[in-house]
Amino acid sequence: MAMTGVLRPGHAQIRVLDLEEGVRHYRDILGLVETGRDAQGRVYFKCWDERDHNSFILRQADCAGLDFFGFKVLDTATLNKLDADLQAYGVKTERIPAGDMLETGERVRFEIPSGHLIELYAEKTSVGNGCGLVNPVAWTADSERGIAPVRLDHALLYGPNVAAVQKLFTEVLGFYLVERVLTPDGAGNVAIWLSCGHKVHDIAFAEYPEPGKLHHCSFLLETWEEVLRAGDIMSVNKTPVDIGPTRHGVTRGCTIYAWDPSGNRFETFMGGYQPYPDYKEALTWTFDNFGQGLDYPQRKLHETFLTVVS
Ligand code: M3P
Ligand code: FE
Known part of the structure; x- marks a missing residue:
């Protein structure tokens, strides 16, 4: 496979002032698919055509903004290598255990010089896009609901x-x-x-x-x-x-x-x-x-x- 290393943006966790108001916006207007809620009260969403369990997470807080932005990497060996590379470069990294986020494996978190928390992870449960894997359909109700980004x-x-x-x-x-x-x-x-x-x-x-x-x-x-x-x-x-x-x-x-x-x-x-x-x-x-x-x-x-x- 030609694509290795960091594959793509995988998740963003953002803060909202009122959780249910945020849910109504992201679920009903943007049209994301709600996939779960955790013990911390966070609400998990994915876009309809994403296969992984979640890509966008809301947390209620006193101020809006971004908690962290995560990238999915090819596999665990890649995750370990990038963690070592970051440390060798002088970046302090933190390991967040699997399961801290729903259906998500271990994450490597680090702060970059702009003050943002960036994460890398290799594992997130594939729940599919609702189209099936054999003779997949090209349309689902979620692909039309709200703005419905892919x-x-x-x-x-x-x-x-x-x-x-x-x-x-x-x-x-x-x-x-x-x-x-x-x-x-x-x-x-x-x-x-x-x-x-x-x-x-x-x-x-x-x-x-x-x-x-x-x-x-x-x-x-x-x-x-x-x-x-x-x-x-x-x-x-x-x-x-x-x-x-x-x-x-x-x-x-x-x-x-x-x-x-x-x-x-x-x-x-x-x-x-x-x-x-x-x-x-x-x-x-x-x-x-x-x-x-x-x-x-x-x-x-x-x-x-x-x-x-x-
Ligand atoms: C984008 C984007 C400026 C902004 C461009 C923005 C100042 O490309 O994707 O939001 O050029
Ligand atoms: Fe943009």
Whole structure:
């Protein structure tokens, strides 16, 4: 198999101010599938076409934001190797036992220089997508319920030390830089988009003084019409929309940014191009074209993009 190492974003745990209000949003409007609740009161969801038990977890807390973002790796040997590589690089890691999250194996957790907690894990119970494995059906009720994204696609995280984060993800975790926005003087990056496979990005970071902030978790749709349908569903449900429907210049993905009831931004996203790890030259946006990178048709650096995080 050509794909090894870190495979993909696997889970995000986010904080909501009111659990049942959050459940109603993510289950009924976004259309995620609720797969369980644990003794800590956390609620587990998956997107309909994901096979693993969970990808998105809600925890009730006094402030919104991201608890941690996890990546699935190929197997246990890979998990152990990446743990050793992180430690050799000088990153302190913590082992969280299997079963701490429902249907999820042992996790390796570490803090990155932007102040975010990142996790790696190799095992999560496959519960299937409801289509079956023999002569699979191509449609289920869950594939039409609410916005109904197919998977958790990526996250954009805000915090300090983006250069050190880039170094860690590229030198230890096997990611490569797909796109970047330069600082005004062109000497560094204010934002970076990183891939571990041939998706246009699996995680992105933007420079921000406060550590550990969430800009958005993004959910994948398959067509532009589905993004427009997501906009209709948001309007009907009075979901506050931030930007879109529009297209990013960066990644060329089509998008809507909107907020959940606790003020966590989420994105419904489709498209973009498919890079490969031999794309040695990252696409580069100069700071004066940041607005075009964010919103290609309007070429507008929306104020909320820079200032509203959770
Ligand atoms: C994305 C995304 C800017 C933002 C791009 C965002 C400033 O590509 O996936 O959310 O270019
Ligand atoms: Fe995004």
